[in-house]
Amino acid sequence: MLAGLAGELDKIPGIGDAAAKRLNDRSGTIGDVASEIESLAGNLRDLSGILANVGEALAGLGAKLTESGGSVNTLISWPAPAT
Template identity: 85%
Template sequence: MPIGLSRGLYDPRMGLEELLGGRDLGDVKKAVGFVMENSDDFQKVLNLVRGLPDDAVGFLGKLPELLKTVGAGLAEAGEQAAKAAGALVGEDGEGGARKALTGSAGTMHAAKDRLHDAAGMLAGLAGELDKIPGIGDAAAKKMNDGSGQIGGVATEIESLAGNLQDLSGILATVGEALSGLGAKLTESGGSVRTLLG
């Protein structure tokens, strides 16, 4: 047995492919050529790594896992933003809280119209009562006062209905923004996941 074989040293009877673990010499030449051609870039990377603090190299090793977590977090945030948008304006932009507010505003507008009708009827009745001598003056005054109060309530309801419609429009804008944000966050999360394979 040649000297050095027991210690795992090179045996001159071994071929170069055997020494390289059975790899094709053409592949080895390509790898060496690549390293030689890009030696300046490899040197820059080595200099950069040497200049990093000791804990930074450990951080770089954790970077893929951190990016996976960031990607998953972005995608989850996107899904939650999309759900929030759906709750505010529904899938078609006309549902959710926006639809409820618009419906409430419509109901209030109808109630306002009925209150104005009732106030008009009271005012008309007050005019008829006013024609009755001796009794009509006091009753007509009270009915006119009541008619005015009902008209005031109708005006307040109309104002509240307008506020609900404004709020519905604001919710629509917020819902659209959340939907867009959700799409972008989900897309970003997917991009990070794709980057990591």
């Protein structure tokens, strides 16, 4: 969009060339920033998926720890043999 505007400004005699050049330069910079933001968004989506997997694994670990804790508790409270 900025490049199109620069093309229109370029048609204005006297001031159009300088303004069009500056606008073209800035539109390239804005385009670069937009590409970097898109890349960052993709990386954040990937990180979100990884963190979701870690959360699921930790939930599974918690369930196993609870289960093994119950088993240990059963062993500890088992009646001692009479002597």
